[in-house]
Amino acid sequence: MIKAGIIGATGYVGSELVRILHRHPEVEIKVLTSKNHKNQIYNSIYANFSNICEMKCDENDLDSVVNQLDIIFLSLPHGVTSKLLTDNILKNAKIIDLSADFRLKTVEEYEEWYGIKHNNTVLLNRAVYGLSEWKRELISTSRLIANPGCYPTCALLCLLPLIKEGILDEEHIIIDAKSGVSGAGRSLNLGTHFSECNESIKAYSVVSHRHTPEIEQQLSELNGNKISVTFTPHLLPMNRGILCTCYGDLKKPYSYNDIKKIYEKYYVNEFFIRLMRKSVFPETKWVKGSNYCDIGFSIDERTGRIIIIGVIAYSVLTSK
Amino acid sequence: MIKAGIIGATGYVGSELVRILHRHPEVEIKVLTSKNHKNQIYNSIYANFSNICEMKCDENDLDSVVNQLDIIFLSLPHGVTSKLLTDNILKNAKIIDLSADFRLKTVEEYEEWYGIKHNNTVLLNRAVYGLSEWKRELISTSRLIANPGCYPTCALLCLLPLIKEGILDEEHIIIDAKSGVSGAGRSLNLGTHFSECNESIKAYSVVSHRHTPEIEQQLSELNGNKISVTFTPHLLPMNRGILCTCYGDLKKPYSYNDIKKIYEKYYVNEFFIRLMRKSVFPETKWVKGSNYCDIGFSIDERTGRIIIIGVIAYSVLTSK
Amino acid sequence: MIKAGIIGATGYVGSELVRILHRHPEVEIKVLTSKNHKNQIYNSIYANFSNICEMKCDENDLDSVVNQLDIIFLSLPHGVTSKLLTDNILKNAKIIDLSADFRLKTVEEYEEWYGIKHNNTVLLNRAVYGLSEWKRELISTSRLIANPGCYPTCALLCLLPLIKEGILDEEHIIIDAKSGVSGAGRSLNLGTHFSECNESIKAYSVVSHRHTPEIEQQLSELNGNKISVTFTPHLLPMNRGILCTCYGDLKKPYSYNDIKKIYEKYYVNEFFIRLMRKSVFPETKWVKGSNYCDIGFSIDERTGRIIIIGVIAYSVLTSK
């Protein structure tokens, strides 16, 4: 049995980890920690776990628990993890960090987009970007996994096969993304107050969302060229799920089957990727509560453009 | 008092017309007709009109009512109006047609996109596309107004000033649109069954939605060049409202203020257009129950792209 | 023109007051105040008022504005108004207090249910409970109107005619109430965070809600006997509207028409009460955005019980 700990277990990401790890046949949750709810029974915070998880939340003290654990999920605010992690911790346990602290490739870009200091260049260089379908081997050998953001997970899974094959005009990639409200987390905020966001839709962080450089770095790494994208997220009145509508200009005409073959080349054996039949475009409810990413696409012959639509439920493998 | 009739008054578009005309100080509703609900009291169908509208629904017989009316709103399925309308009717009353029958410029395009015959080329040539902000004079003098579709209303109001000024690359216009469910009308359909569409989002009619040629024709007419767009509508779990996220490549660099001046040039005196302050992007709830179109935009300097966001409530002046 | 001021204009109750008073032909809004948003333009807080209300929010200083006003709406937290109001203020302007401070008949009951001190017995005795349909004359002559709570408004309008006629067993009145989320106001709270309350229903304040004594006092006053009720409110995933399902045991058998006549006796000329036809039970959407209270009922002959269902939109005349 793999002994797992969740540091910051009472946010939405943490509660999803509890749900999934709890029924994982090879994992035993040994430690749940929470800053705001220490010494509380976990199911007094999330009553759906009544009779299921009777553990108590410990304090957020990583050092005192690291010896008992094989793997640690860090579900902490951006900027905290990079201060917390040490060589000693990484020697004892494998770390999956759900914050953004180790996702970007350089300290400079991190500081530019997140507006906070990052002092841990050494560990940053050792971190692996944890998009399983594209980095499986590195993930399995690395001690520090930077879990991808929710939007990048969905957008990259849609775009990477076409980027890898080099068939998209690198200058015309647009990602129009739509997310449910739980993606914004459990912290109170007027924008996620029910009466404010119900029955309405809005764009937010237009041309300035922090997931933009994360997407660009991964696309550029695979393609070789520096790729910039326009990324616009929208907030929808529903609890969960992300849908990305990705637009790209095809460098030359391709048939539906040409593109289909490319997706199959990369994803045919991927358990969590489901490629839709022709003319079928995924809905977020199809992946509810799962780790699936469903992908459909269509070619707009009139404009030479491809539209790729992907959905995820932002389950355990993603975070804001 | 202007004497008004609504033919097809029991659909959602019809009920919005009743709501708005009922409190219009210069309009008197004289006739409501309904095929499915003839001889029923209007408020037995829409109980919110109890004690407000006690009229009975007549049959859908246009000829028998045209003499009593100054203006007639036709809220009938696509393909019906073009068969129904005659010179005699147009002599007697001004017609605002809320179907798509007179929106496109040629019978050929209509038949290609709507898949049904259209035999009324003569009237088609006399119809005016009823986007008030851009065709006010023609609307005031014409007898036959083709009311714009809901998506085109929103998308065109966002794009036309920039298209008119010729500052957008004509080959890279993308409209990613999001709509509430009532836009699909009151007819029963699995896709708009509550349990099917609640808590989910999907794209539909990808690269094939009928509003595409309508948008393209109006853009091309104003610009002079033939413009093709990629238009992708999405269905959201909320009752009303449309948000269009429009993407365009600027032919050369423009500042925020340059663009702002262009919008002000065309819209500063338009009562129903509200231009947002810098960095403010409209939400659909801001225009709920109104005729307003709120517009905000941002320039993505990294990619040379402009993102324009507009919202409407698809009130009386729009229809599916 | 009646000169009106709204003290506490940026909560949901305040914004409804702005909406309704703004288009009232005989009212001019002269003052809006806000503790949290002073000196801000009102439509920067509620963007739906762009181009509609361009007023700036003043500070919450009642004394400095009372001389310019004929009527003042106080939309402040419970416990504040009773400290604020003075004889001098009441001499200058008529007060409609939307808090609970002057709703209950005695200081003792107020302090028991609200858990805070109330030092203003003198004014309490001068206040009128502002349920227009039952206290119209007193409201018109009094200087201090205690605006009814949202649930009591709906429940009392349903029950008072039957209570007044004395046909219900006073010991078996149950009110099962359901409310949308905006009734909880604009203050942030985990219970009204979108992801917490969407797609779920819960009861709250079971056997302890503060509106219980308010309902009981008004029922008892009209009936002469001391009446206790069981009142259970529930929170629903929708923005607005209250539905009360009221259960009462009929002292002896009555026909549908007997009861109908009772409702008509009291409400036939009441503009804002709409009595439903037999077998029609109101839905909250029928009263959306209005001051209507729609009421329907049915007699359960098997059990000798009457079920009365009322809905309101908790518009300007109610508050939490």
Added chain:
Amino acid sequence: MIKAGIIGATGYVGSELVRILHRHPEVEIKVLTSKNHKNQIYNSIYANFSNICEMKCDENDLDSVVNQLDIIFLSLPHGVTSKLLTDNILKNAKIIDLSADFRLKTVEEYEEWYGIKHNNTVLLNRAVYGLSEWKRELISTSRLIANPGCYPTCALLCLLPLIKEGILDEEHIIIDAKSGVSGAGRSLNLGTHFSECNESIKAYSVVSHRHTPEIEQQLSELNGNKISVTFTPHLLPMNRGILCTCYGDLKKPYSYNDIKKIYEKYYVNEFFIRLMRKSVFPETKWVKGSNYCDIGFSIDERTGRIIIIGVIAYSVLTSK
């Protein structure tokens, strides 16, 4: 492995059966049938089952499949099952009928409340009412299980312990129930059209819902006296979940702990019943996607009444 068949697999009840049975370690689904979707792949109807259930839907022919099966779930419209079932079928397989055909005790009551003929008195007498917590032994030995309705499941689990102990006044039991929309099934209907039921609440089938006699029969059977209840269901704008607020008059005063002991007496070992701590009242989201029934209660000492609140997700063990 138990070989299971689902007759009528493409309704919402059927799809829940597929979901639950599919991951049941001791069950193998051998047959799925559908009248409307025969020969279609199951996941072309419910795309969430892509890569999970690749079975094809057969015709609804019970006789041809009964020999291959150990257990058959019948998820067919009311009135169909009673005509379909034969001794021969029951000899071959155990039947769990999710319609109402075998829930009521007599043909007369069935015909009165359902308005259709029921010719199968013989089988009716052999059927067991399948509420596991109260009929476990009979369920295990019977060949024909009448699966309880959704509302009765929730209401009975709340009320039966108190009824069995005889502590409630039999003449004053009121059940005020609230349900999400999927309880109404997948058939199209104006009442469950998104734009009609979203953002609203209504009562329906007031004093006439078919689950009333089902509840009454089970309460009466356990209590010995003939019990009548008032049952009022309401439709809420959410997908799933039922909350029942049950009101009863206590024959004499009981403390919270007295009542708690009664619930524990019957439910302490019941896996799917979760009794809430004092002052905790369950929310429907706590049981989402599960078979749990969460129960909380409070005593209203002022009126001598008990309020019991129960929630279920109407999962596989319930049906409309």
